[in-house]
Amino acid sequence: MKRFVFAVALGLLFLPALLFAQANKKGAKVSMKELRIQNGENSIYGKMFFPKDEEKHPVIIFSHGYNGSHNDFFDDCRFFAKNGYIAYSYDFCGGSARSSSSGRTTDMTLLTEKSDLLAVIDYFSAMENADSSRIYLLGGSQGGLVTALAAEDVPDKVRAMALYFPAFCIPDDWRKNYPNESLVPGELSFWGMTLGRGFFAGAISMDVNKATGSYGGNVLIIHGDMDDIVPLRYAQEAQKRYANASLKVLKGERHGFSPAAAAQARKMVLEFTEAN
Numbered sequence: 316m317k318r319f320v321f322a323v324a325l326g327l328l329f330l331p332a333l334l335f336a337q338a339n340k341k342g343a344k345v346s347m348k349e350l351r352i353q354n355g356e357n358s359i360y361g362k363m364f365f366p367k368d369e370e371k372h373p374v375i376i377f378s379h380g381y382n383g384s385h386n387d388f389f390d391d392c393r394f395f396a397k398n399g400y401i402a403y404s405y406d407f408c409g410g411s412a413r414s415s416s417s418g419r420t421t422d423m424t425l426l427t428e429k430s431d432l433l434a435v436i437d438y439f440s441a442m443e444n445a446d447s448s449r450i451y452l453l454g455g456s457q458g459g460l461v462t463a464l465a466a467e468d469v470p471d472k473v474r475a476m477a478l479y480f481p482a483f484c485i486p487d488d489w490r491k492n493y494p495n496e497s498l499v500p501g502e503l504s505f506w507g508m509t510l511g512r513g514f515f516a517g518a519i520s521m522d523v524n525k526a527t528g529s530y531g532g533n534v535l536i537i538h539g540d541m542d543d544i545v546p547l548r549y550a551q552e553a554q555k556r557y558a559n560a561s562l563k564v565l566k567g568e569r570h571g572f573s574p575a576a577a578a579q580a581r582k583m584v585l586e587f588t589e590a591n
Contacts, residue, residue: 344397345364345365345366345367345396347363347365347392348362348363350363352405352434352435352438355430357408357417357418358408358417359406359407359416359431359434359435360385360416361405362392362403363401363402364393364396364401364403365400365444366397366400371444371445372401372446373446373449373474373588374401374403374445374449374450375401375403375451375452376403376432376451376452377403377458378405378432378452378458378459378462379454379455380454380458380459381410381457381482381506382412382413382506382507383411383455383458384415385404385405388453388455391404391453391581392404394581394585395585398585400588401442405435407423407427407428407431407458408428408431409421409427410428412508419511420510421509423511423514424513424514424517425521426517428458428461429461429464429468432461433465436450447472449474450472450473450474451474451476451477451591452466453476453477453584454476455478455479455481456544456545456570457485459478459479459483460481460482460483460485460527463476463481463483463553464526464527466530470529470532473530473532474532474591475532475535476532476534477535477536478537479537479572480539480542480545480570481538481545481553482544482549483527483549483553484546484549485518485521486520486523487523489515489518490519493515493519494519496519527553527556532559532591533591534561535560535583536550536553536560536561536562536563537583538550538565539564539566539567539569540565540567540568543569544569545570550562550564565580
């Protein structure tokens with residue numbers, strides 16, 4: 316009897332280590348590789364995470380926010396790859412002061428970023444081991460607005476899209492500073508990045524209500540109720556524009572989720588993609 320109790324106790328002692336080993340074994344089935352995608356003369360840099368097998372898998376494409384990078388979605392990519400997806404996170408061309416893609420920040424506009432995302436969608440639509448019928452988009456902040464713009468152009472290629480605190484406010488915000496194009500500066504340093512005239516001219520001329528909302532697939536918007544960069548009302552208005560949109564509001568969350576909220580959000584997105 317004593318030997319039995321000792322054996323059980325010993326097993327419990329090493330149980331965390333066994334569980335950790337199993338987790339590592341599961342993680343080892345996920346591979347990552349750097350992947351560059353051409354968009355005209357520009358080269359888009361990103362990292363692709365994928366299950367280590369020969370099967371076809373659905374794809375989820377992550378688009379970062381203003382002055383962000385592909386690394387912003389590192390945890391999300393690993394999470395989705397472990398759950399059977401090909402996950403790709405990339406740098407917009409000229410979209411960050413630390414971008415590994417080509418292009419200058421002064422040449423970046425909302426429409427050049429949309430063009431980058433469309434090139435990425437085209438790449439995975441033709442990828443041999445990708446399930447082209449299940450391509451999902453996920454964008455955060457400015458990347459959320461860009462994701463919404465891209466989905467309008469290729470609705471037949473986008474199964475569904477999720478948006479984290481999408482910055483539908485960008486045109487309104489810049490129109491407050493530059494009510495007409497004659498006031499737009501040639502260059503301006505803003506939040507750690509130098510922008511060119513094209514960014515501002517394109518932003519203030521954009522009508523978000525007309526540029527987004529006609530995409531007919533399912534849309535999931537996740538937004539914090541304490542967001543002081545993109546007010547919650549923009550997400551609420553976006554939900555009304557789309558025929559098939561749902562809005563999840565995270566209490567106490569600001570622009571950029573806390574680690575706990577980020578983990579909650581990615582689980583919500585997985586449930587969403589699995590249902591679509």
